[in-house]
Amino acid sequence: MNLILLDPKQMLSDLSYALSERQQTHIHKVIKAKSGERLRVGVLGGKIGEGIYEAETPEQPAHIHSVVLSAEPPAPLPMTLVMALPRPNMLKRTLQNITAMGVKDIYLIHSAKVEKSYWQSPVLKPESIHQCLLEGLEQAKDTTLPKLSFIPRFRPFVEDQLPALLEEKEGLLAHPYQAKPCPINLQKPCVLALGPEGGWNEFEVGKWLEAGMESVQLGERILKVETVVPVLLSRLYPA
Known part of the structure; x- marks a missing residue:
């Protein structure tokens, strides 16, 4: 703290x-x-x-x-983060890291490789989520809570909500296969979509790309969500 x-x-x-x-x-x-x-x-x-x-x-x-x-509190990152719901024991640490690094617009979304039971976890109770976000702010000496949205249905979000989010932003889909290297020191706001540890399936990748997202990757190694979040954020927007 x-x-x-x-x-x-x-x-x-x-x-x-x-x-x-x-x-x-x-x-x-x-x-x-x-x-x-x-x-x-x-x-x-x-x-x-x-x-x-x-x-x-x-x-x-x-x-x-x-x-x-x-x-004034630190400036926020110019990023909207869309992340497949992680395992409950990983979600707390991941949300703390995301909040500490300055992301202020977060969407937790369902994916084919996300267990449906994750959505019933006590970790998702408002008081538990709020505490995770507070601990991230305390770590980073910040005072501005992020906005957190839960998206239990994948397709309506990508087809109906994502186009508006992408206006005047670069859309980046974190995916380890058939992707270009992730950019460094991005100079414009972005929407970053981060999948589950097993990755997005082919249907989901297709829907992201149809919506205007571009697939990017960090290399051959597959990283855990709690590791890849700080790696991607610090690469896209270096301190």
Whole structure:
């Protein structure tokens, strides 16, 4: 946690915020801050700055006061990411990485090689997803939550929604076969479609290409989703 990310709902007064139990534990055990120390804070959906930490006492709960917010959050990546729903135990780490790297428009889509049971996973509950996204923001010192959409039907999305998403953007389909090398340092916004570990099937690849996407690959090695996401994002938009 490189940023104490405060929800506006935690506000006690104009310059003071209560701390959640998770935040208190992190400050106490990891940061090991003492009362009166200044900590880096940000307000969800707002700016970044500093505040003074006060530990819990019998008279008052743990809180941050004298908050001054002066810096804007990092700029978002100019990318819309469409990703086949990963295995639940991989989804958390992947969403944290995606959020930390600055993607603000994410679609989780069904694919022929995605197990239908994945869509019933507790990981997809709103509170679980929200926590993953928050942890990504805290890691990257960001305050802007991404927009996350669930797409349980492949064909209607590609045929009906994708054309509008592709307007004035480059469409890139991550696929290991019959594809050109992935571009480096892209100079325009893009839509990136990333398949399951088994890859898109022939029908799905055909629909992506019909919609105007271009197939790209990273080489002969097949990488796990949690690995390929940071590789592709840092290649397309180097820091």
